Each structure stands twice: as structure tokens, then as C-alpha cells.
Amino acid sequence: MWPRPGCQRGLVPLAMALVPPETLSPSKISSFKDCALAFRFSAIDHLPEEPSPAAVRGTLVHLALEHLFEHNAADRTPDAARAALQQAVAEIQADPEFIELALDATAEQAFFDEAAALVEAYLEMEDPSTVHPIGLELMLETRLDGLRLRGIIDRLELDDDGGLVVTDYKTGRSPGPAYQQGRLGGVAFYALLCEELFGVLPSRVQLLYLGDRTVLATVPTQQATRSLRRKVAALWQAVETACEREDFRPRPGPLCNWCSFQAYCPAQGGDISLVEAARSTSAGQLAC
């Protein structure tokens, strides 16, 4: 956790209007909706964020499944999945975010055991030899009214009728019924990218929650992507206005418990005037 400086309440205006981010992605959209100030710290100020074991474990499992799907269909056996995980484990151990976790031997063993359990859960959810992938960790980008939309699709595949299927792996547990529609609404973003880039809507978008072996799936509609276009345009307008006014409001809630920016957040007793120095340090490290 970042060190907390002395308490300073109220936003401190910086000298210039803020520069909006160059792209919008599903994670930036939900970040802005969850807390505009955290969005600013991450997407505009580019302040470093502490890696969490859950996020790094998610990276590891995604990497393992990517390696599994590099094999031909007939070779995607359970043993190949376990070997893919071992390959990913070797790679993640050189990853700066994993190193930054500084896990001791016991925590590291638990970390890898949990990743192995998630890969086993995946194998219970589908037979990878029956999947027809046409893209893995696919970065898609399009322009919408001058705005760049960008998203990474974990797996793009064809169904038996030749339709596109977008699959997104989630290493946590599935949301309760009250939140499912919201999560599926987020995947309309991927449907929009497919519509823009391939000229066709996916026949299905599915979220594979390995944490509790649950699949949430939806059939995207043009009505949904039309609605999303309007929402994205409105959200971008709100981002630009907030940048012009340098007015990104904190929205305290449960997410504050995992927020890396508490030291800068007035709602948490932090000091937003420290952002300028942190931004310069971060930019200097990136340049090295």
C-alpha cells in the first residue's frame, strides 16, 4: 500500500486542463463509472498501481490457456494444459509484477496451487479439443466518431455454423443474479468491436468464470451495440468535460479497499497535490 501523507481534504486544482486518454477500453469505462478520480489517476496521470496476487494469478492462468490453444486441437489434452501451466509459471517468475508481489515460499506455493486449480476447473468446463480458435489475446481497435476504442479478446473462435464466438476468461467467481446483466452488458463492447472490424456481430459472447465453474453467455444484438455506441459517446463527453474542468470526483465505496491511490485521494485523507511529483517519477521510470 502507498504511504499515506498527512490528511488534506478538498481537490487541489492543477495548473492546466488534463489531457484525455488516447483510447477507451472496457476496463477504462468501468473504472470511470466506478470512481472518476481513480480513473484519472490511472488513465490520465498514469500513476503506478500495486499488483495484487489475484490480478497476477489471472495473468498466469490466461497465459497458460493461451499456450494450451497454441496446440492443434487433438493435442489439447489435460496433460498439455498442465504443461502449458508449467510453461506459464516459468514465464511469470520473470514478470516484474510477480516479482513485486514478493511472495514467501509458502505464499508462492499457494499462489501456484490456486492457479493449477483454476486450470483444472477450466478443463471441467469445456473440452479444449472441440474449440476452433481464430485469435488468442487478440487486440482489437477501431475508431468511433474520432474516438479510439480498444479491447483485448482472450479467445475469438468459430462455432459449428461459422459464427464468431468471443470468450473471456474470468478467474474469480461469477456475480450474483442482480449483477449478471451488468457484467454481460460489458461484453457488448467486444460485440461492437467485432461489428466494426469484421462487419458482423458475434453469435455468442461468453464469460467463463473458472472460480466457480460458471458460464455466463449472451447473444449480442444490434440494439445492444447501438445503445452502447450512445453510451460510449456520452461517457467520452463526460471524460472530456472532466478533463477541461479538472474535475474528477472521488466515489468512496468498497473498491477503496483495493485502490492503489489512497495516498492521493482526498476522500481517503490523501493529498492530491502529490500527484504531480508522482507523475514525473513514473514518467522518468518509464523513460529509463
Ligand code: SF4
Ligand atoms: S480511494 Fe476510493 S474514492 Fe479514492 S480514488 Fe480510490 S476508489 Fe476512488
